[in-house]
Every structure is written in structure tokens, then in C-alpha cells.
Amino acid sequence: MGWALAVATQRLPAGHPVHQLLLPHFRFTFHINILARDTLLNPGGIIDQATALGREGTLELVARATQALTYRELCVPEDIQDREVAEVPNYHYRDDALQLWDAIHSWVQGMVQLFYAGDQAVAQDQELQEWLQEICERGLRGGGQRGFPCQLCCRPELAKFLTMIIFCCSARHAAVNSGQYDFAAWMPNTPGTLRRPPPSCQQEVTPEELLQSLPSPEATAALLALLAVVSYEGGQPHPLGTRAEDLLRGAAPRQLLDTFRRSLASISQRIQRRNQALDLPYPYLDPARVQESVAI
Incomplete structure (x- = not known):
């Protein structure tokens, strides 16, 4: 999905506000996808060597998962609701993800209101609508049937869609990726x-058989x-909020970004305080550790 989003976004004019907003969140997207093809999913590569599914089975599994993916799964509030985990105690992913989602959404909402005077401006932005249509119909292969918007008619819809993209490119990836080595x-x-x-289920298993x-x-x-290798970021880190390739200039965008950074700092402090009291800390959605893009 990240590849499809990155390709479509690169086709937007460089001066388009959506291009400027999203560009830092696609840093290294093309690079790592090429590396995956060359070293993970190549015939005889690591996936063939280390997994029972192998390359062909993994490609089939990914294809099926993509066809089953829904928009609600990628939007944290709806995902928490649909999985009925809102009341599960000590579910640190939920608590941290919801706070990060809200912080990103507040920032993005401010940016959308800054660049679009009203809902009509969103609906009449032909470049934006073509960008979304490419993502929905080509990148997600009929994503409209699974709840993905193929047209945006108002500022709240645009803010939510952009929040989903930024969250998935940063926090969602950190939650899925960063703890792999620690656990596995x-x-x-x-x-x-x-x-x-x-x-x-009736068979007893001895330690030797295990x-x-x-x-x-x-x-x-x-x-x-x-x-x-993949569980830890290499090179120069760019945590969420850094905006390593920031194209947005001016006092108003800077003020919104400063507010966003303060929100992230507050979330980071809360997570670090909580983790100090845990026998098994959950640091993976600490904004200080969440990279702004899928760079590994």
C-alpha cells in the first residue's frame, strides 16, 4: 500500500499542499521496496530460506490480505471499536495509538483548513481528486468496495484520509515492526x-519432540x-514531527507544526513515565522512537 500511495503522491505537482504535507512520510519508500524485492522476495532469498510459506506462498498471502484490507482497519478509532478492545485493561498499543492518532489528526486538520477555504475547495480540487482516484482504483484495486474513499467532498474527509496515511507510514509501522526482534x-x-x-489437541508433546x-x-x-536488521532504524533518525524534507514554509504552517511537536513531546513523556512502572515496557509508540516514514 505504501508504494501505491508514494507513487500517486509523487505525481502531484510539487507545489500542491498534499504533496508538501506527505512527502517526508514517503522517505525511502521506493528504496526499501526495491531492497525487499532483491533480498527478501527474490527466488532463493531470505523468505524462501526462513519461512514455511516461502516466496510464492508469501506473495499469495500478501495479495489476499490486500484484497481484504478495509479503510476502517487503518483508522485507529474505528479499528479499536470493530475489534471490541476499547475496555481491555493494560492494552498499551490502543492507548498510545489513539493519542498519536488524535495528535496527527489535529495537526492535519489545521493544515487542511489553512490550505482549503471550505468544503467546496476540496471537492473542486481536480488534482486532489485524481490523486485519490488513482490510489483507490489502481493502488488499492477497487478500494471503494472496502470503504476507501474514491472521492473527497469536504475538509473533514480529507483530514481523516491524510491522518490515516501519516499514521500508517509512521506509528502503525513502528507498532508492527519495531518489536519484532525483541519478541522473535x-x-x-x-x-x-x-x-x-x-x-x-489430544496428543502430549515431550520436550524432545518440541x-x-x-x-x-x-x-x-x-x-x-x-x-x-529490519527491527531497528539505521542511519540518521527522523522521528515523527521532524519533517526531514519539509517543503512547508511560512508562519502559519510553522505554528501548527510547533503545536504538533508539543503534543508529541507530551505523549512521549506520558509513555516514558508509564514504562518506568512496567515490568515489560511498551516503548514502540513513543513519538521519540517513531520514525516519520517507513525507512526500514
Whole structure:
């Protein structure tokens, strides 16, 4: 999905406010997708070496997941509601994600109001509508059938859609990606393959049988080498709010950005205070650690 969003956004004129707003959140998107094709999903690559699905099975799984993806799944408030986890205690992802979503939405809403005088200005922006249509119909292959907007008629709809994009390119990726090595370095937690069929529910399993079921040392090494690289950002970090390639200029955008940064700093302080009291901290949505783009 990130590739489709990045391609469509690059086709917008450089001076378009949506292009200027989103550009930092697609930093390295093309680069990492090419790397994935060359080293992960290439025939005989790491996916073939380390997972039971292999390359062909993984491509099929991703295709099915893309066709099943809905707009509500990518919008945090609706996702929390649909999964019925609003009241689950100690669900740190929910608590942190909702705060980040609100902070991003408040900032984006201010930017939309700054550049669009009213709902009619959104509806009549032909470049914006063509950008959205390309994403919905081509990038998401009929996303309108799964709730994705194929036309934006008002400022609130645009603010929500842009919030979804920025959240997915930053916080959602951090939540999914950054804890992989911490959890999966102990291979029995998430084995990529099994060398024996899984036991039936009536069958007792001995420690020896469990060990014989786990991946081979070679498959384990391949997967851990991958996780050790992809779970941590390399190079110069660009946390959310940094705007490493900021094209927006002027006092009004700067004021909105400063307010956004203060909100992120407040969220970061709350998360760090909470984590100090936890036996198992959840740091992955701390804005100080959330990168502004999918750079790994």
C-alpha cells in the first residue's frame, strides 16, 4: 500500500499542499521496496530460506490480505471499536495509538483548513481528486468496495484520509515492526517453519519432540539476521514531527507544526513515565522512537 500511495503522491505537482504535507512520510519508500524485492522476495532469498510459506506462498498471502484490507482497519478509532478492545485493561498499543492518532489528526486538520477555504475547495480540487482516484482504483484495486474513499467532498474527509496515511507510514509501522526482534529473537515464540506436523489437541508433546519441530539452525539464523536488521532504524533518525524534507514554509504552517511537536513531546513523556512502572515496557509508540516514514 505504501508504494501505491508514494507513487500517486509523487505525481502531484510539487507545489500542491498534499504533496508538501506527505512527502517526508514517503522517505525511502521506493528504496526499501526495491531492497525487499532483491533480498527478501527474490527466488532463493531470505523468505524462501526462513519461512514455511516461502516466496510464492508469501506473495499469495500478501495479495489476499490486500484484497481484504478495509479503510476502517487503518483508522485507529474505528479499528479499536470493530475489534471490541476499547475496555481491555493494560492494552498499551490502543492507548498510545489513539493519542498519536488524535495528535496527527489535529495537526492535519489545521493544515487542511489553512490550505482549503471550505468544503467546496476540496471537492473542486481536480488534482486532489485524481490523486485519490488513482490510489483507490489502481493502488488499492477497487478500494471503494472496502470503504476507501474514491472521492473527497469536504475538509473533514480529507483530514481523516491524510491522518490515516501519516499514521500508517509512521506509528502503525513502528507498532508492527519495531518489536519484532525483541519478541522473535527467542525462536520458539515465532518459528518461521516447523519440521514436524503440529500435534493434535489430544496428543502430549515431550520436550524432545518440541525441539525436533523447531526450525533448523540454518533457517533460524537466516530469520534472525533479517529481524536484527529490519527491527531497528539505521542511519540518521527522523522521528515523527521532524519533517526531514519539509517543503512547508511560512508562519502559519510553522505554528501548527510547533503545536504538533508539543503534543508529541507530551505523549512521549506520558509513555516514558508509564514504562518506568512496567515490568515489560511498551516503548514502540513513543513519538521519540517513531520514525516519520517507513525507512526500514
